[in-house]
Amino acid sequence: MATIYEVSKLAGVSLATVSRVMNDPSKVSEKTQKKVLAAMQQLDYRPNTIAQSLASNRSNCVGVLVSELHGPIFGTMVSSIEEELTRAGKFTIFTAGHSDAATERKGIEFLAGRKCDALILHVEALHNEFFAERQNRLLPFVLLNRFAPGLEENCISLNNELGGYQATRMLLDIGHHQIAYISGPLEWSDAKARLSGHQRALAEARIEFEDDLLVEGDYHESGGVRAMQRLLELGRPITAVVCANDEMAAGAMEVIRNSGRSIPEDISVVGFDNVRWSKFLYPKLTTVEYPVAEMSRMAAKWVLKNVYREPQVDLQYVFHPRLICRASAAAPAQGQKPAPAQVATGKKAGAGS
Amino acid sequence: MATIYEVSKLAGVSLATVSRVMNDPSKVSEKTQKKVLAAMQQLDYRPNTIAQSLASNRSNCVGVLVSELHGPIFGTMVSSIEEELTRAGKFTIFTAGHSDAATERKGIEFLAGRKCDALILHVEALHNEFFAERQNRLLPFVLLNRFAPGLEENCISLNNELGGYQATRMLLDIGHHQIAYISGPLEWSDAKARLSGHQRALAEARIEFEDDLLVEGDYHESGGVRAMQRLLELGRPITAVVCANDEMAAGAMEVIRNSGRSIPEDISVVGFDNVRWSKFLYPKLTTVEYPVAEMSRMAAKWVLKNVYREPQVDLQYVFHPRLICRASAAAPAQGQKPAPAQVATGKKAGAGS
DNA sequence: CGCTAGAATGTAAGCGCTTCCACCTACCTG
DNA sequence: CAGGTAGGTGGAAGCGCTTACATTCTAGCG
Known part of the structure; x- marks a missing residue:
């Protein structure tokens, strides 16, 4: 492979000049540029990016850490980011954190070691503290799908609380009262936020939140299965279940169907994320859209603006979810119990008043 | 960030020695090693991988080009490869080719420019010729999911023909005669192979292959929809359809259901790939397994063996598909009349006789 | 026509590491 | 005890590029 040295010799100029025509052509006269470009072409010269990085201490490369490299959410992240960055002529390096602190840390070190910009x-x-502490020591970073107080400018996040609210609110609006909730792992903030949106909707409708009707899942299908089984065993007249992601919704639907009930006639199901295959489920899943692609592209734009200094970029930090109504949720069957207008189904009816 | 120079000073040894303890500790006495390691620890030293690559002309990094970075097939590829390579202490850089010759070419150049090993x-x-021509000019490469004559040792491939055969053979075995086929883009070799497997099964059963019953799809859901519509419009007593991938099967199932027919009572559906969500479909999709994860891991192993000289690796070049029987395929109703036993959820029993 | 500012170009010192080669000890062997 | 050997170690030359600084060239001006 030809090096810059051979190009300079063929073009009859110095190394520095060749380097300049690549990095800042305005510093080189037209005539010289032509000569150099011609020489490059003739030698089929490609700059050695490794050497460039070493010398310039910049790599034109951004590092991306995601929990997994596959799956409908992460896959979309990865590919949207790559698309946006490639369009801007930047390179991307991906690595997986597997939701494990040590692995995440190592991933960040790996990326830093590759001299990402x-x-x-x-x-x-x-x-959050991990990042707060290193805000200035670490190379520039943006957190995707997280809201960290004090680091607002480094976060691209979804209003998960609103999403949880929208799902439950819709069910309430069409007449459900006994609404179960299958959450994500509650140590994670997005899972917590989605749940508290659910709770807010209930509170607004003056329905007491009952611990029984909440099962903590794990965001996986199998977790959805287990959770739904438990809910069914309760023997309560549940007419709807909202799941903190589509994956668990798929598991829950399976269990409901196997129990001889039908969806949405007996039990309505609502998911969260709107992954690609959620409309392949039967019945098609009503869900809350998590605009992963847009958010991921925004993270890429954040980098373009804050690191590569592209000025014409408009940033949006917080995104809003949107309810997608499909077939898996409908008004509850009238017969379940003669449901009088607003009276929540019992237990301690004497809440506020 | 500390450099190797500072480590050598603190440890009281030369640069060369420090380098050796990182790359070939056997060349350094135990005592010196200890000193150096202690110094590294104390300074929190991380080697600059960029500089290492430049100096050694090796990057410990393998480049991966896939058509897309997302989706159930590519996502699995990407993540299986990364897993295997990370386990071996190698790094991975991904880029997307988007099934476009120019983009694929650029991707390869990008990876080569990053000095992948x-x-x-x-x-x-x-x-195939592209690779045949460059077999020795290009850095070591392995082709995933392709069989290129003359480059057998560089190919990890699936016996697609066999998969196509298995699907149709099973349908034949349970009594189907009118079997439609929705293929992938026939300029691609895997699509061609799957189809010819189908044809072989038909031939073996002495059933003539009819052009009418073949529709060329595009491997996308929407293509499956269009293809199935066309098949239905034919007005022929089709009792089964095999789709060249699960994506199109999902589209086809949708159309079948919307037409008032039920699956598998009226029409059996078989897919190909066994993507994760194929069992979320309703009814669960009978399909042919494409062992992407294993094959991808094998490609990683190929590199480990042939490039990084790990000797204890056993390579397998050609993989075999496997039929996964689920609920979307069953024996055809006797004589197209109301099905006897087999009745599943019996919604609209109105078969289209 | 000489002088000077500014543009164009060249020189050379790194960037942080690897690795060839030379050198220096022990330690054996005969 | 001389000579050989092999394992440890250090010196120093790069890897292919960028970039501060020095130098040369070109106009434009008085």
Whole structure:
């Protein structure tokens, strides 16, 4: 492979000049540029990016850490980011954190070791403090799908609370009262936020939140299965269940169907995320859209603006979810119990008043 | 960030020695090693991988080109490869080729420019000749999911023909005669192979292959929808359809259901790939397993063995598909009349006789 | 026509590491 | 005890590029 040295010799100029035509052509006269470009072409010269990085201490490369490299959410993240960055002529290096603090840490070190210019991080295990502490020591970073107080400018996040609210609110609006909730792992902030949105909707409708009707899941299908089984065993007249992601909703639907009930006639199901296959489920899943692609692209833009100084970029830090109504949720069957207008189904009816 | 120089000073040894303890500790006495390691620890030293690559002309990094970075197939590829390589202490850089020759080419150049030690390529547009020509000019490469005559040792492939055969053979065995086929883009070799497996099964059963019953799809859901619509419009008594991938099967199932027919009572559906969500479909999809994860891991192992000289690796070049029987395929109703036993959820029993 | 500012170009010192080669000890062997 | 050997170690030359600084060239001016 030809080196810059051979190009300079063929073009009859110095190394520095060749380097300049690549990095800042305005510093070189037209005539010389032509000569150099011609020589490059003739030799089929490609700069050695490794050498460039070493010499310039910049790599034109952004590092991305995601929990997994596959799956409908992470896959979309990865590919949206790559698309946006490639369009801007930047390179991308991906690595997986597997929702494990040590692995996430190692991933960040790996990316830093490759001399990335910036990091886009989707971490789940590392805490906000980790980043707060290193805000200035670490190379520029943006946190995807996280809201960290004090680091607002480094976060691209979803209003998960609102999403949880929307799902439950819709069910309430069409007449459900006994609404179960299958959450994500409650040590994670997005899972907590989605749940508290659910709770807010209930509170607004003056329905008491009952611990029984909440099962903590794990965001996996199998977790959805287990959770739904437990809910069914309760023997309560549940007419709807909202799941903190589509994956668990798929598991829950399976269990409901196997129990001889039908969806949505007996039990309505609502998911969260709107992954690609949620409309392949039967019935098609009503869910809350998590605009992963847009958010991921925004993270890429954050880097373009803050690190590569592209000025014409408009940043949005917080995104809003949107309810997608499909077939898996409908008004409850009238017969379940003669449901009088607003009276929540019993227990301690004497809440506020 | 501390450099090797500072480590050598603190440890009281030369640069060369420090370098040796990182790269070939056997060349350094135990005592010196201890000193150096202690110094490294104390300074929190991390080698600059960029500088290492430049100096050694090796990057410990393998480049991966896939058509897309997302989706159930590519996502699995990417993450299996990364897993295997990370386990071996190697790094991975991914880029997308988007099934476009020019993009694939650029991707390969990008990876080569980053001084990868080897390439794992899942290309769709570039022809075999491209690689045959460069077998020795290009850095070591392995082609994933492709069989290129003359490059057998560089290919990890699936016996697609067999998969196509298995699907149709099973349908034949349980009594189907009118079997439609929705293929992938027939300029791609895997699509061609799957189809010819189908044809072989038909031939074996002395059933004539009819052009009418073949529709060329595009491997996307929407293509499955269009293809199935066309098949239904034919007005022929089709009792089964095999789709060249699960994606199109999902589309086909949708159309079948919307037409008032039920699956598998009226029409059996078989997919190909066994993507994760194929069992979320309703009814659960009978399909042919494409062992992407294993094959991808094998590609990684190929690199480990052939490039990084790990000797204890056993390579397998050709993989075999496996039929996964689930609920979407069953024996055809006797004589197209109301089905006897087999009744599943019996919604609209109105078969289209 | 000489002088000077500014543009264009060249020189050379690194960037942080690897690795060839030379050197220096022990330690054996005969 | 001389000579050989092999394991440890250090010196120093790069890897291919960027960039501060020095130098040369070119106009434009008085």
